[in-house]
Amino acid sequence: MNLGFLETEHGSFELPVFMPVGTKGTVKAMPPSMLKELNVKIILGNTYHLYLRPGHKLVEKMGGLHKFMNWDGPILTDSGGFQVFSLNHLRKIEEEGVEFRSHLDGSKHYLTPELSIEIQNSLGSDIKMVFDECPAYGSDKNYLNKSLELTSRWALRCKKEWTRLGSNGKLFGIVQGGMYPDLREKSLDQLLEIGFDGYALGGFSVGEPKNEMYETLCATMEKISSRAITAPVYLMGVGEPEDILFAVKYGVKMFDCVIPTRNARNGGLYTFKGKMSIKQAKYIDDPLPLEDGCDCYTCKNFSRAYLRHLYMSGELLSYYLNTVHNLRFFMRFMENLRNSIKNDDYDNFYADFLNNYNKGSV
């Protein structure tokens, strides 16, 4: 096992890396100065949301997404594909692109591979994703096969548009194929033929059982390994620490997920001794910090009793302090994970982490 390294115009960082999600031009509740303090290396922005509001042309006029949101580190933007396809009854898929209605006001829009790249270019992201179709879990094999072929044709159109616009930043392809290893392999090879700066695995964490995800992931990563790809592999929308540990073992280098931030807002907090729900009555007079040994602002300054009070009172500071801790937990987890790879000690780290984490003795 070995670390990776990714260079962008807004900074370089070691891999594996976890990217907090900043959907609408902000990682929810976090001033960007705090993201720096938490050792966040790169964040993710959502093309679909920013296209609808405030609009990519406005963001471009304001100097791009980095300047707009005052985050001078790297940004990866998704393609809008996943969001558009999850609109279900609100969209229609064609060879040319996808017609959909905005979840905000019902207005009609038409997203194509070219427009997705144009939007991402206006946002000025460091890593851009191709526009892909992300079929629902459980789609039949015949549909998945046709879908990945469409995704490959769109990937080629994205590459052409990205090149035409000046090859700004990096462009990643997205491997689809559902839970079928042979389809995953086919998708991978079609993308390799086009050639990308990185390869993402789409269509995971969309409702499939964990064992299916693990099996397909494993089979797909074996195909990737056998082709000696040096570009980083990115598992989109994943995930929990245990999923990251599994995927890293098989070679995945990049992750993103809303769980640290979303769970924080619901009072769900991560520690190396397992997850805790701050609303539980047992914390009512608990003077301890959330997690012993954590170096975040929340743990250094506040008790579980206070954090429970803020949560139960619906106070805004609750979102802030919980998010600070959860993001710092994910960053510390990734720091430890990278160190274990450096020290050639990953298997022990993996086992020790799970052993402590699953005790749930918070």
Next chain:
Amino acid sequence: MNLGFLETEHGSFELPVFMPVGTKGTVKAMPPSMLKELNVKIILGNTYHLYLRPGHKLVEKMGGLHKFMNWDGPILTDSGGFQVFSLNHLRKIEEEGVEFRSHLDGSKHYLTPELSIEIQNSLGSDIKMVFDECPAYGSDKNYLNKSLELTSRWALRCKKEWTRLGSNGKLFGIVQGGMYPDLREKSLDQLLEIGFDGYALGGFSVGEPKNEMYETLCATMEKISSRAITAPVYLMGVGEPEDILFAVKYGVKMFDCVIPTRNARNGGLYTFKGKMSIKQAKYIDDPLPLEDGCDCYTCKNFSRAYLRHLYMSGELLSYYLNTVHNLRFFMRFMENLRNSIKNDDYDNFYADFLNNYNKGSV
């Protein structure tokens, strides 16, 4: 005109001072480290809210309000009187105290002058307020007269309980009497006879027209001046910058109000050129900071366009950044105000401020 100075166990500060409101053990959306950065000198906590949730006994067990919320500066707590009386149909006033039902769960409680002091003592506040009756604006003179007599008897009981518990911190009396200067004078003299560390003016900013407030305030402050009181005078629940300017001219030294924090959450922002509503369409592509020359984190790092986007998207960061700016505006306003007194230039400051502020040319 001259400055004042107030010493507490948690720090000293010059007067006049403005106290941001931290109702439930948090100034909404603000980590206490940011309050320090904003040059906040003292905050206010609400006895009624903290009594109901999480409960003063719990706060005491956790080391007091300062430690609980990790604010090591001075705290003033109100008596709970104002909140209880604003419950209207949910309370019953007697000589002994007030029976009321919780706005949270309808549970029945009985608040007395002694219990109010006990709660404030458990919270460990630096400045405690006597339990007073705050009659509605427009109450008839006969009722107001009886009410202020009750408030005086309660003030005496508070003083006794405060002394019995060890005279912790300072204790302020509250002058009532509605819009009748003779009643205000009577209330004042009854409180002076008991003797307090400071004198608050209650029953203002409760719906009365501005001119009535100004006239009564003026008349009351003249009575206070004629008695050569050196203890600070505190105008409760006030207010807008123009109200503060007026009151300071007549000798008021302390203020609190929810407007900087509440308006911030509604997109209402203060600048020395007047108030602005960040939701206005004209800010959609405005690259300027909220206020030119402001040294707050928000103004140093973000554009009006971004702040409008956050507000329109309902993002949590909007509350944070807007609150930072509004509190910093109030702190800068008070810094400038104190400087003008130091420089014997208050009248010019007053006129210049209003001149710029009322132009509304943001």
